[in-house]
Amino acid sequence: MRELAESRGIPVMILESFRAGGALDALAAAAPDFFAVVSFGRIFPPEALALPRLGCVNLHASLLPAYRGASPIQAAIVNGERTTGVTTMEMAAELDAGPVYLSERTPIDPDENAGELSERLARIGAPLLVETLRRVAREGLRPAPQPPEGISTAPTLRKRDGLVPWDRDAVRVHDHIRGMNPRPGSFTFLRGATLKVLRAAVADFSGPARGRPGTILEARGGTILVSCGGGAVRLLELQAEGRKALGAAEFLRGFAIEKGEVCG
Known part of the structure; x- marks a missing residue:
């Protein structure tokens, strides 16, 4: 925006504070x-x-x-x-x-x-x-x-607000992941490391719940299925620490996730 304004001859003022550096006087002078x-x-x-x-x-x-x-x-x-x-x-x-x-x-x-x-x-x-x-x-x-x-x-969001609440039902988990991306970013922990969850979908899942919310129910053939407080979600795009964002199939080729592991 600053570059566009300056390219068109529009004055630009960067305000750190209204009460510092004569900011109010400068604004008033612009009438x-x-x-x-x-x-x-x-x-x-x-x-x-x-x-x-x-x-x-x-x-x-x-x-x-x-x-x-x-x-x-x-x-x-x-x-x-x-x-x-x-x-x-x-x-x-x-x-x-x-x-x-x-x-x-x-x-x-x-x-x-x-x-x-x-x-x-x-x-x-x-x-x-x-x-x-x-x-x-x-x-x-x-x-x-x-x-x-x-x-x-x-209110203002903090980084920790992006932590995926696996104990909620699948629809709410999906909403959380959508709502927290791209900022502050949705994430979970797996094996003690941060795993960003960039995209997900509510799974058509009718099987019995296994383990607590956050449990990996399936991790093969391009499918990563995670249990929630109700139902399950499919993780579609993820990003491990120090890695680029990848779709689920490509992610599984380079990052071995085991069925039964727990995200938290």
Whole structure:
């Protein structure tokens, strides 16, 4: 984004803090009509919110008031949501709690991961943000308060949040793997080493459970089948420490996994 802006003669300012290095004075000197904010990751102080003539508009990757916070895309997938969307809102002191201008809904594909959904929401959100700014400037569009019902949060994710919860049922395990990829990354442990799980699928599995959740039920012929708290999943793409990502068949040719071993 910085390279694109500079190539078109648009001034770029890197903010470490609003209160350091004369940042507020520099922003005020620009006499902005709007602040259009996307994935900024910082709370705007009241002095900054008051600077633009027509206000501060944020594009958020959820249907507010659901999934306020830093990881709305991951949270929607991990929680098994079938739809999500993007919302433009007037920024307020409380994170993602400002009144809403416009929103657009979209279904979540059952095999879509967080990275793929993020790219798709960006394509939906960009024109929605432009439309919001245009209508506020030309039509005086006013935002509506968020309803008090349906508020949920999506806090910042840490690396350890990617650990696969094998004790959940297979659908939820699959949702976790989709939701945590590519960031912070879904992983498990096998023989004490970290094993990244990049893609999986819910298995058509009706056999009796063997061992505790995380047990390898099958590892042959390109199939890696792992038991869950209910049902099982097939691991489709994995990455061992220091190795490149591989499909299951190729992975098994270079990494001998034994039936009965346990991921944890």
